[in-house]
Structure formats: structure tokens, C-alpha cells
Amino acid sequence: MSVSHDDDHFDFNKLERELKAAVTADEKYNRENDAKLRAVHQKVASYDEFKEIVKASHLKPLEKGDKIEGKFAQPWNMHADKKKHVTDSKDSETNEEKTRVPQNSLEFVREWRKLSLDKKYHFLIEIGPEKLENIFKPEIGFGLLGDFLLVLLEVSQEELHIVLNILEGFSRTNRFSLSVQFMSSKEKEACEKLFKRIEDLNEWSDRITSLRSLYGLIK
Incomplete structure (x- = not known):
């Protein structure tokens, strides 16, 4: 009686990749579907806004324990930096007063x-x-x-x-x-x-x- 050796040649790695891809696709579908329902509920003003909400459905807000990677330079003159901040704020307020044409x-x-x-x-x-x-x-x-x-x-x-x-x-x-x-x-x-x-x-x-x-x- 001959014994089949098909199991010896079964590609479990391929099966695992296909399973992960299916799970990822399912999560993406559910996530985007939820975003569409939220957009409809919020009564967005245009189809462009609707698309933006769906497109950004994968983004998550930062949690309290999340860390932002990168280095931040310490200003060599904190007083000078403070004056610059005040000037920048005034410039920002002036720019906000001007009408920005959409x-x-x-x-x-x-x-x-x-x-x-x-x-x-x-x-x-x-x-x-x-x-x-x-x-x-x-x-x-x-x-x-x-x-x-x-x-x-x-x-x-x-x-x-x-x-x-x-x-x-x-x-x-x-x-x-x-x-x-x-x-x-x-x-x-x-x-x-x-x-x-x-x-x-x-x-x-x-x-x-x-x-x-x-x-x-x-x-």
C-alpha cells in the first residue's frame, strides 16, 4: 500500500501569507465601511470631503504613551527665542485676518x-x-x-x-x-x-x- 507524500510538499508559508492578506483585506474593508457610515452620518458637504474621510480611515490618534521619534534642538538663547515666538504669533494673527480664498x-x-x-x-x-x-x-x-x-x-x-x-x-x-x-x-x-x-x-x-x-x- 503506497503512502501519499503530498503533505511533505505542502507550502505552509504560502498558506500563512494568503491568510494574513485575507485578514488585512477584511480589516481594510471594515475600516473603510465604518468611515463611510460616519461620513454619511456627519452629512459631509461634498464628495471630495467624503473621499478624504474614507482615505484617512487608517489613521489613529496618538495615545498617551506613544513616543515621537526624532531629535529636538535646545535653543541657545531662550530669551531671543521667546521674542521670536511673540513676533511669529503676531504675524500669524495678521495672516489669519486676511481672507484665504478656497x-x-x-x-x-x-x-x-x-x-x-x-x-x-x-x-x-x-x-x-x-x-x-x-x-x-x-x-x-x-x-x-x-x-x-x-x-x-x-x-x-x-x-x-x-x-x-x-x-x-x-x-x-x-x-x-x-x-x-x-x-x-x-x-x-x-x-x-x-x-x-x-x-x-x-x-x-x-x-x-x-x-x-x-x-x-x-x-
Whole structure:
């Protein structure tokens, strides 16, 4: 009776590598799936932001006992270094006061979330209608259009024409009608109040009438 020697030639190392690869792939799938669910729950403003959250799902925050590798030089003159730190802080504050124009909706949302109501209004005005339209050309993320309308209620009489141009720019973005449909009743009320203020610009009544229709307002 012959005895099979297949077991003698079985590659256990290969089996172990395949098992590790399968476990790693399974962990990656679960990790990214959890990140997707978190992104949906947080109602991210754009698909780009959604992708960034999923892409960073493997990152973990530093624990209390974690050590950072590397050498740190001791300053030879601590007093001089302290003065430099104060100067750097002032420069930093000056730079923060300047408007940083976002290049896309993801950068915009990051800045937007840091600002108070009055600063949000100035943020929109300083960026301007043309750049805002370019930033949100792909689409205005769900919820943002309503935020914009509430913030733009702060408009002064002198800046009504700028707000009119901003509203027109938003209306030319992709899937704008979908953004209008997702506005809450409070946001729709803000929209109506804003248009009543803009109607003071009598010389542009035709533009305003057209815009009212695009924003779902019937007069």
C-alpha cells in the first residue's frame, strides 16, 4: 500500500501569507465601511470631503504613551527665542485676518466651519460672486445653500448688488434645483426675506423675478 507524500510538499508559508492578506483585506474593508457610515452620518458637504474621510480611515490618534521619534534642538538663547515666538504669533494673527480664498468646496467648508455668523457673511462677500460660483460649480453640498441664505440676510443696503450677483452665481451651479428642494422651511423663509430686501434694486427687477423662480419662490 503506497503512502501519499503530498503533505511533505505542502507550502505552509504560502498558506500563512494568503491568510494574513485575507485578514488585512477584511480589516481594510471594515475600516473603510465604518468611515463611510460616519461620513454619511456627519452629512459631509461634498464628495471630495467624503473621499478624504474614507482615505484617512487608517489613521489613529496618538495615545498617551506613544513616543515621537526624532531629535529636538535646545535653543541657545531662550530669551531671543521667546521674542521670536511673540513676533511669529503676531504675524500669524495678521495672516489669519486676511481672507484665504478656497480653491474647492472642501477647503471652503473647512474655513466656513471655523467662522462666526458675522464673519461668514464677510467671508462670502470678500470671496465674491465669480469665485464662489467656480468653487461650487460641481454642486452646492446639501445644507450649504440654506446656510448661505441665512447668512446673506446680514446684507447692508450698499452690498445688495453683490448679494444679487452671488445668488445668480449659485443658480448656475450643477444640480442647483436639487439643493433648493432640500432647503428647510426656515431656510425658505430666509430666502423670501432676502429677496424682499433685494427687490429694493428696482433697476434689476427682471433679473430678480427670474431668480425668484429658480429659488422656488412664487410671487
